[in-house]
Amino acid sequence: MSAPTWTGRIRARGLDAFPPERLLPDTQPAYVASWIYVFGVLTLAAFLVVLGSGAVIALAGPAWWHTSSIGHFFNSIHLWSTELFFFFMVVHLWGKFFMAAWRGRRALTWVTGAVSFLVSIATAFTGYLTQQNFDSQWIGTQAKDGLNASGAGAFFNVLNFGQMLMWHILLLPLVVALLTGGHILLVRRRGVVPPL
């Protein structure tokens, strides 16, 4: 018999960790019965709206929304979905904190969520830097002092529009998406933490 392939091993491990009924469940433990549980999926939904509205702005380039009413409207959706995203995520985080949701080998679930929150702050921050308006000028010239004092400013130049745009539309959203994906898979793997 030939040795198992890399593909075969990954498939076997994947099916072992995430059998279909665990990945896409149609039942939940009876204790999952509170409005607080909704804020996780609301955060994910807001993230998708942020990505979608950002993608529409990207179609015509970063300066489009300054000269087009349609572009400005999509920028407004981008702004408000970001505000909703953070609101939902903060409620979700507090909820999980008071559930001590890291119990039962779920510490990594908490860690990925917390890091995702911090990276999301950086993502939104670079968005403010790349608006190409007075807010961007002021926020950039103020923020540079903190970043320079931390040492990060030597390599992460908030006054360099091109660099910040790339971080905002590619690098940081990619990190948030990967962390969010890992976070969700961990929730599916370990299940929802039972009551204290």
Add this chain to the structure above:
Amino acid sequence: MRPVSYPQHADPAAEWTGPKRRYDIVKEATIALVAVALLAVLLAAIFSSPDVKPVTVAEWASTQPNDFLATAVSELDGTSGVATYGPPYTHVAGAGQNIVGGVSIERALGVQIPINPARAFVLDPLSIPATTNPQLARALAVYEHAPQAEQHAWAEAFGAAVAKGNVVRLVRQHPNRYGPVPVLMAELLAIARSGGLDGALVSTDRFYQTNFTKALLFLADGSYLESLAQKEHLLGSQWGMMNETGNYPGQAWLWLYTFWYQIPPFSTSSNADAQIWAIMAVLSLAFVCIPFIPGVRSIPRIVPLYRVIWRDYYRRAGRQVGDSNTS
């Protein structure tokens, strides 16, 4: 005896074997996405989003020529914000914020975005019109070939004249005191007002440009940008950059970071940025590591909010205990 469906202390590491309820993850995600998208569209339609036009050097030079000239000459005599900033822009002995004692990451990393303020903000932009302006070309040559002490004396004298308010009259009274600096400054002001300096500050030897570091540093060295920010309640003492123009929520999630700048000793510390970033780094690490920090990870057990979240579960568990006692 009946099996325990709602254990008082379920093992969080074990697979849940108790009662379950019907759940449709795809339906829930779809409803959430549609609801949030509609809410975002509604908020966008009602409140829109701010878009205050960016400040240009042309606007600054036309609106506040004295502030522009004072800033430009401070770049020449080495007293401007950028000239005295230190790393990552300029080589200034001892400059750079300390986290504690003499520990400075800024200094340790050194100058990574080198800027020569006199050359970047004044001399290089002037070299463009100097190719077609003989008077300016002569003034530039005189300035650049003069000893450094003389350059400094001319610029300092011109800066003092600008500060007194009537620079034209003062230059006419003592023309030799300022050397070629009045010609340089007059030309720079004219280029700035025409919009030429906005372009010159971002130009390099390449065609496409995406880096506004020099232009923004020059704007920030003046007081015009700050005066506009003050009107919009954006200064550091006004909760700074977590706000945005107009009545919008801004980056409310930066409240803790911005909070430190409002209180002593940070509100008066010259090392506030380094200290606050160090504090936030420690707090952020602690936030990520909550599951591993004794005491902090036990707070949820002390604050019984979980009793509210799982009230239905505890009601059933309590009823179950009562039933088993009576059976």
